[in-house]
Amino acid sequence: MLLVNKNITVVGMGLTGIASANFLVSKKARVTLIDSKSRSKLEKNIRSLNPQIRTLFDCSKIPLNSELIVLSPGVNINSPFLVKANKQGVPVISEIELASRFTQTPIIAVTGTNGKSTVTTLIGDILKQTGKRVAVGGNLGRPFIDLLKIEHVDYFVLEVSTFQLEGINSFRPNIAIILNITPDHLDRHKNFKEYSDLKGKISAFQTDEDTLILNKDDEHVLKQAIHSKAKKVFFSMTQKVAKGAYLEGNCITTSFNEKEKYFLSVDGLRPPLKFQIENILGAIAV
Numbered sequence: 001m002l003l004v005n006k007n008i009t010v011v012g013m014g015l016t017g018i019a020s021a022n023f024l025v026s027k028k029a030r031v032t033l034i035d036s037k038s039r040s041k042l043e044k045n046i047r048s049l050n051p052q053i054r055t056l057f058d059c060s061k062i063p064l065n066s067e068l069i070v071l072s073p074g075v076n077i078n079s080p081f082l083v084k085a086n087k088q089g090v091p092v093i094s095e096i097e098l099a100s101r102f103t104q105t106p107i108i109a110v111t112g113t114n115g116k117s118t119v120t121t122l123i124g125d126i127l128k129q130t131g132k133r134v135a136v137g138g139n140l141g142r143p144f145i146d147l148l149k150i151e152h153v154d155y156f157v158l159e160v161s162t163f164q165l166e167g168i169n170s171f172r173p174n175i176a177i178i179l180n181i182t183p184d185h186l187d188r189h190k191n192f193k194e195y196s197d198l199k200g201k202i203s204a205f206q207t208d209e210d211t212l213i214l215n216k217d218d219e220h221v222l223k224q225a226i227h228s229k230a231k232k233v234f235f236s237m238t239q240k241v242a243k244g245a246y247l248e249g250n251c252i253t254t255s256f257n258e259k260e261k262y263f264l265s266v267d268g269l270r271p272p273l274k275f276q277i278e279n280i281l282g283a284i285a286v
Contacts, residue, residue: 003024003027003028004027004028004029005030006029006030006067007063007065007066007068008024008030008032008068008069009031009034009062009063009068009069009070010031010033010034010072011035011070011071012035012071012073012074013034013035013042013045013046013055013072014072015045016073016095016143016145017033017095018033018045018049019143019145019146020070020072020095020143021053022048022049022050023145023146023148024070024098025050025053026050031052031053032053032063033054033056034055034056034060034062035057035059036058036060037057038057038058039055039057039058042057060079061081062081062082062084066085068093069085069091069092069093070093071092071094071095073139073161073163073164077092077167092167093167093168094163094164094165094167094168095144096144096145096168096171097168097169097171098145099143099145100144100171100172101170102148103148105153105156106154106155106156106175107155107156107158107172107173107174108156108157108158108177108286109138109158109160109171109177110157110158110159110160110177110179111159111162111165111176111177111178111179111199112177112221113179113180113182113184113199115180116139116160116161116179117140117159118276118279119179119279120136120157120158121136122283123157123283123286124136126283126284126286127154132154133155134153134156135147135150135153135155135156136156136158137157137159139160139161140158140159160202162195165198165201165202168204169205172206173210174210174211175210175212176202176212176213176230177212177214178199178200178212178214178224179215179221179278179279179282180215180220181195181196181199181218181220181224196220196223199221199224200224203228204228206229206230207229208229210231211231211232212230212232212233213234213235214233214234215236216235216239216241216244217237217238217239233285234246234285235278235282235284235285236281237278240255242255243256245281245284245285247266247277247281250265250266250267251264251266252266252280254284263284
């Protein structure tokens with residue numbers, strides 16, 4: 001993706017917006033960073049901003065010369081000023097979409113209504129214990145775009161929200177996980193179906209070379225698998241799965257390549273972890 005001398009507007013001066021703007025300037029783009037808040041409320045945020053970046057405060061208007069718009073997660077993609085710009089032919093994308101275009105490193109992306117942070121952290125820890133070099137972030141901690149600074153990474157492990165998935169059009173995780181779907185953020189999304197479909201969008205651009213991991217105990221999650229081309233892996237608290245991880249009695253068991261393998265006994269877990277068994281299953285299924 002060529003960015004040299006391209007006029008790009010970044011919307012939102014939070015952590016993600018600042019990181020996105022700095023990244024784009026490093027790629028020689030001409031960047032304008034806007035926010036609807038006043039400068040006085042954003043002084044701390046902009047301290048790390050590259051001085052080449054033009055800033056507009058108290059602003060909800062896209063500059064007329066914009067060729068691309070990059071959104072922070074807190075900015076509603078359906079805001080009138082963004083809808084207007086998009087209708088005028090200006091592409092609107094999320095930060096994870098932008099970042100994914102600048103890496104060939106495998107991506108593991110986790111979404112769901114509950115447990116995203118826990119599972120993202122667990123996967124990162126498990127991979128690190130196997131000797132892999134892992135960068136963990138996304139909606140958790142450092143923005144994906146900022147993780148690109150880290151050299152020699154084997155995997156990016158990302159927590160991904162519906163707000164970020166709204167603005168993707170090619171984001172393709174090698175492994176995607178949908179943990180669960182229950183009503184949430186309905187003040188932002190039109191209805192539960194739209195919210196559910198946005199969770200499913202995590203797999204929209206996967207191919208049959210990729211993997212989609214699903215909670216077999218959640219009917220709303222399973223519905224999102226229907227149109228996915230990815231290979232399916234499951235986890236369950238209530239039933240055996242042919243491929244994935246499940247709880248059988250007090251034992252967490254995995255099943256891959258038609259071979260079942262005892263993983264660990266939940267009896268040995270500390271009390272706080274016993275409440276995280278479903279999240280542990282999701283992480284192990286990776």
